[in-house]
Amino acid sequence: MAIIISLILIGIMLCLVPEMAFIKNRILTSIFVMAYSLVLLKMISLSSNTGRFHLLDFLIWGMMYVWMLDRFYAIPLIKQAGLAEFELIYRMLFMGLFWFFLLYRKIPINFDFCLDYRALFTTIGITTAIVVIDVFVAWKLRFLRLSWRRVDWRTAFIITVYMFFFVALTQEVLFRGLIYGYLAQFFPKYGAALILSSVIFGLGHINYAGWKMVIVSTLAGFGYCLVYSLTGSMLYTMISHTLTNLVWWLYMKRI
Numbered sequence: 730m731a732i733i734i735s736l737i738l739i740g741i742m743l744c745l746v747p748e749m750a751f752i753k754n755r756i757l758t759s760i761f762v763m764a765y766s767l768v769l770l771k772m773i774s775l776s777s778n779t780g781r782f783h784l785l786d787f788l789i790w791g792m793m794y795v796w797m798l799d800r801f802y803a804i805p806l807i808k809q810a811g812l813a814e815f816e817l818i819y820r821m822l823f824m825g826l827f828w829f830f831l832l833y834r835k836i837p838i839n840f841d842f843c844l845d846y847r848a849l850f851t852t853i854g855i856t857t858a859i860v861v862i863d864v865f866v867a868w869k870l871r872f873l874r875l876s877w878r879r880v881d882w883r884t885a886f887i888i889t890v891y892m893f894f895f896v897a898l899t900q901e902v903l904f905r906g907l908i909y910g911y912l913a914q915f916f917p918k919y920g921a922a923l924i925l926s927s928v929i930f931g932l933g934h935i936n937y938a939g940w941k942m943v944i945v946s947t948l949a950g951f952g953y954c955l956v957y958s959l960t961g962s963m964l965y966t967m968i969s970h971t972l973t974n975l976v977w978w979l980y981m982k983r984i
Contacts, residue, residue: 804818812884863948
């Protein structure tokens with residue numbers, strides 16, 4: 730049922746994305762994106778929690794991380810700045826990453842979602858703290874300022890669905906599910922995994938806006954790690970990530 734609802738939301742999003750955002754044929758691209766989403770969601774539903782990381786696994790997620798920092802070659806299928814994008818090679822690499830770690834290696838990443846009020850309040854509280862701290866730090870760094878962006882419901886819907894399924898999902902699986910999980914297994918003491926994975930997450934944003942963005946993203950990554958470790962659910966972490974990004978998109982503007 731969750732897969733069907735997810736695909737319906739993604740399908741509506743694709744219908745609302747402007748024609749100019751599609752680099753190639755709109756219908757064929759939409760079919761491909763839907764197929765990609767179905768395969769990814771199906772892999773998540775089939776995953777089990779019986780595996781453990783090997784020491785050399787950092788080579789696998791490390792290569793994906795390097796690709797995120799510098800995409801040597803790109804084949805964009807959907808691209809509109811500030812709205813949505815779908816780059817073929819990047820998405821196929823993520824699909825391979827999902828298959829290798831979730832299905833083949835059976836690494837434990839919990840995607841179960843139950844309406845636990847304690848987990849919900851924890852997520853809301855930490856997300857609020859992330860936003861407040863990041864806004865304050867960004868203001869002190871003279872990096873961002875508060876600015877209201879007026880949007881129609883279509884744009885808001887596209888952004889929300891895109892942020893959840895195509896930004897938060899992939900980034901949270903990589904940085905919290907794999908990188909944080911790997912570090913927590915091999916460096917379990919003194920919060921080393923939480924700190925190191927947050928810094929790695931922050932450095933992954935250096936190409937967006939330099940070191941100021943690294944600092945702000947590292948703080949956000951620390952909050953996402955807290956949500957994941959306290960709730961034990963990747964979905965709560967994705968919700969926190971999506972809400973934070975939406976606040977940034979709606980209320981923040983670079984100086």
